[in-house]
Every structure is written in structure tokens, then in C-alpha cells.
Amino acid sequence: MKKENYRYSEEYYNAIAGSYDEGKKKNQYYFQNLVSLFRSYVPPQKDVLEIGSGTGDLLTLLDVRKGHGIDLSEAMVKVAKEKYASLRHIIY
Numbered sequence: 001m002k003k004e005n006y007r008y009s010e011e012y013y014n015a016i017a018g019s020y021d022e023g024k025k026k027n028q029y030y031f032q033n034l035v036s037l038f039r040s041y042v043p044p045q046k047d048v049l050e051i052g053s054g055t056g057d058l059l060t061l062l063d064v065r066k067g068h069g070i071d072l073s074e075a076m077v078k079v080a081k082e083k084y085a086s087l088r089h090i091i092y
Contacts, residue, residue: 013054013073020055020076035061056080056087 013020024031035058042048044063053059053069054076060067069090071077077092 010072010074013071014075017055017073017075017079020079021057024057031057034058038062053077053080053090056084056090059087059090060084 016023038058039062042062042064045065047066047068048059048062048064049068049070050059051070053071054073056069056079059069066089067087069077069080069087071080071090071092074092077090080087080090
């Protein structure tokens, strides 16, 4: 990915971080299907690394022993840490 594209993506996700979860609520059926899909692929009680973890919802909804998240948006990571104190392992 070109550096300017990365910068654009980072700025975009920083800008929408505060309202990102509202989009998931509006598309709850789609999000719940994603959760079901990932639950079928991720064995229970395993360590998981989610790249592009956003506001942390998927990591908290899977039955993982330890969830690690990485996101390019510092604002998304901040929202995730505010929502879920248990997400100590999510980084920008």
C-alpha cells in the first residue's frame, strides 16, 4: 500500500471512530453473521490476533483465551480500550 493511501485510511478511520459502532448497529444482521462465521473457524480458548480490530467487538465476542488486536487507527484503539477494559492487548 502506498504511504499516502495508508495515511488516508488512517485519517478516515480516526474520523469515524466515534460513530463506527452505530454502523454496526444499523447492519447488525451482517455483523452477527460475521461473528458466527469467525466462531466456526476459531477454536475456543485459543490465542487470537485480529488485524484491523477496530473497536474490539469481535475480539470480545469470540471465546478466546487471549485476544490481541492491531489497528491502524489510534482513535479506534482508544474507543476499544474505553469500551472493554479487558482489551489490554490491543495496539495502534
